Amino acid sequence: MIKDITIGQYFPGKSPVHRLDARLKILLTIAFIVMLFIADDIKGLCVGIGFTFITFLISRIPLKMMWKSIKPIFIIIIITALLNLFFVHTGTPYFEWKFIKITDKGVETAVFMVVRIICLIVGTSLLTYTTSPIDLTDAIERLLSPLKKIKVPVHELAMMMTIALRFIPTLLEETDKITCAQKARGADMETGSLFKRAKALIPILIPLFVSSFRHAEELALAMECRCYHGGEGRTRMKQLRFKLIDLWGTLYLTCFFAGVIVINHFCK
Amino acid sequence: MAIIKTEDLTYVYGENTPFRKVAVDNVNLEIESGEMVGLIGHTGSGKSTLIQHFNGLLKPNSGSVYIDGEKLWDDKAKLRPIRFKVGLVFQYPEYQLFEETCYKDIAFGPKNMGLDNAEIDRRIKEVAKMVGIGSDILDKSPFELSGGQKRRVAIAGVMAMEPQVLILDEPASGLDPKGRDQILGLIKEYHQQKKNTVILVSHSMEDIAKHTTKILVMNKAKLFCYDDTVKVFHRAAELEEMGLAVPQITRVFNRLRAMGIGFDDDVYTTKYAGELMLRLLSKRK
Numbered sequence: 121m122i123k124d125i126t127i128g129q130y131f132p133g134k135s136p137v138h139r140l141d142a143r144l145k146i147l148l149t150i151a152f153i154v155m156l157f158i159a160d161d162i163k164g165l166c167v168g169i170g171f172t173f174i175t176f177l178i179s180r181i182p183l184k185m186m187w188k189s190i191k192p193i194f195i196i197i198i199i200t201a202l203l204n205l206f207f208v209h210t211g212t213p214y215f216e217w218k219f220i221k222i223t224d225k226g227v228e229t230a231v232f233m234v235v236r237i238i239c240l241i242v243g244t245s246l247l248t249y250t251t252s253p254i255d256l257t258d259a260i261e262r263l264l265s266p267l268k269k270i271k272v273p274v275h276e277l278a279m280m281m282t283i284a285l286r287f288i289p290t291l292l293e294e295t296d297k298i299t300c301a302q303k304a305r306g307a308d309m310e311t312g313s314l315f316k317r318a319k320a321l322i323p324i325l326i327p328l329f330v331s332s333f334r335h336a337e338e339l340a341l342a343m344e345c346r347c348y349h350g351g352e353g354r355t356r357m358k359q360l361r362f363k364l365i366d367l368w369g370t371l372y373l374t375c376f377f378a379g380v381i382v383i384n385h386f387c388k
Numbered sequence: 389m390a391i392i393k394t395e396d397l398t399y400v401y402g403e404n405t406p407f408r409k410v411a412v413d414n415v416n417l418e419i420e421s422g423e424m425v426g427l428i429g430h431t432g433s434g435k436s437t438l439i440q441h442f443n444g445l446l447k448p449n450s451g452s453v454y455i456d457g458e459k460l461w462d463d464k465a466k467l468r469p470i471r472f473k474v475g476l477v478f479q480y481p482e483y484q485l486f487e488e489t490c491y492k493d494i495a496f497g498p499k500n501m502g503l504d505n506a507e508i509d510r511r512i513k514e515v516a517k518m519v520g521i522g523s524d525i526l527d528k529s530p531f532e533l534s535g536g537q538k539r540r541v542a543i544a545g546v547m548a549m550e551p552q553v554l555i556l557d558e559p560a561s562g563l564d565p566k567g568r569d570q571i572l573g574l575i576k577e578y579h580q581q582k583k584n585t586v587i588l589v590s591h592s593m594e595d596i597a598k599h600t601t602k603i604l605v606m607n608k609a610k611l612f613c614y615d616d617t618v619k620v621f622h623r624a625a626e627l628e629e630m631g632l633a634v635p636q637i638t639r640v641f642n643r644l645r646a647m648g649i650g651f652d653d654d655v656y657t658t659k660y661a662g663e664l665m666l667r668l669l670s671k672r673k
Contacts (some may be wrong), residue, residue, distance in 0.1 A: 297478065306471055306501060307501065
């Protein structure tokens with residue numbers, strides 16, 4: 121059943137990674153991405169691998185989640201590897217046949233790119249594993265709030281994101297119910313050509329649309345009843361505050377970052 | 389022969405996860421053809437899960453379901469015909485309407501059965517009359533109708549498949565008293581006219597007492613009992629223990645009996661209560 125799909129990959133926990141301020145976590149993640157791209161050889165990248173791995177261990181997220189986050193982009197990783205393998209033609213060739221030419225530089229770039237992408241995905245997915253969606257949107261709102269000066273509706277965007285996240289499970293449940301109801305009327309969704317199966321979705325999609333609009337209307341009314349009028353002058357129940365642990369977190373990443381720069385400059 | 393039969397039916401939600409929950413536990417049951425069965429039970433007692441097994445929407449974890457002597461899930465291709473035999477009306481069925489006109493929406497089920505247009509038209513006219521929607525409404529979009537009308541169109545959509553068993557999950561919930569009586573009245577009429585089996589899930593003991601001949605009681609995923617309406621309501625104390633009640637009028641008369649104002653019969657409808665009172669009064673005179 122659709123209900124069994126887990127949406128929102130947040131793993132509640134109390135590890136130091138979980139306790140970091142969400143705003144800082146986003147900034148650190150960006151810094152981490154920059155770090156991965158500054159590292160321009162395997163040695164520098166090893167620091168990145170080390171950082172990813174150690175942070176994962178600290179966060180106490182099950183290690184198999186590492187694999188789960190890579191799985192959806194597995195094909196992209198393979199294509200990247202193959203492209204680099206066949207189209208980097210500098211360096212000494214290992215193998216040459218007609219237009220195919222594999223060089224030592226090509227192999228090196230391929231491995232390098234693959235490792236970099238994997239680190240990138242695993243490291244950044246740690247952000248969503250350890251931060252609840254609500255905290256995340258809150259933090260995004262705060263970080264983007266300077267954009268309010270140039271009339272970007274930051275609060276509204278964040279509120280939309282929060283609401284969207286909130287309604288994913290509700291709509292999934294509803295889809296399930298409507299599917300069952302139409303199946304009970306003999307709707308056939310499992311057999312037939314692709315076109316026929318796409319057409320069989322109409323009896324599910326239309327009621328789903330109608331009920332989303334209904335939900336939206338009801339929610340809007342409920343928000344208005346509680347005097348919601350947009351972001352201006354709104355205070356928060358949960359204030360985000362920087363704590364000592366955030367300092368440690370920053371220091372922790374800075375060490376690795378410095379390591380990468382040192383390696384880049386002195387270990388050529 | 390029993391139209392619906394289950395053997396050691398067990399269904400578990402979220403098997404192999406921390407959220408594992410047994411929803412239907414070892415249910416053995418035989419429902420004879422032509423009955424009007426009330427299905428009662430506390431919220432979360434497994435009523436809705438149980439009825440979804442009767443037309444093959446859920447696959448039992450263990451045990452089996454027989455419809456009209458035919459075992460479900462032996463051959464997956466045979467499931468669709470079963471769904472035409474056992475019509476299931478979900479809770480709030482009006483949320484499943486999707487066609488441009490009510491006519492087309494009611495036709496959805498019969499069309500899936502592969503009937504020809506003349507037969508479909510005949511059935512739609514018949515059920516429309518039965519549920520009390522006029523031909524002017526048939527041409528309207530279902531989204532323009534009132535809640536009660538929508539509900540009737542949705543129920544008509546299942547009735548039009550002329551199922552041997554009609555199962556309705558709380559068909560009257562969320563309606564005003566008049567709408568309630570109308571819906572339940574038309575279901576009873578349908579039952580009497582067609583002589584088909586009807587299973588009615590409801591939280592209202594008054595409705596159950598008024599309309600059904602037999603009652604099936606679910607308690608904590610288990611089948612508590614399946615018996616004649618009178619006999620089930622006779623076990624008032626047990627029902628109350630599991631968070632259910634007997635009809636208000638039954639409670640009144642049980643108290644009267646406890647006070648020594650004797651009525652030998654169990655009273656479970658106001659109509660019968662009235663008759664008893666009149667008899668008693670005429671005796672006093």
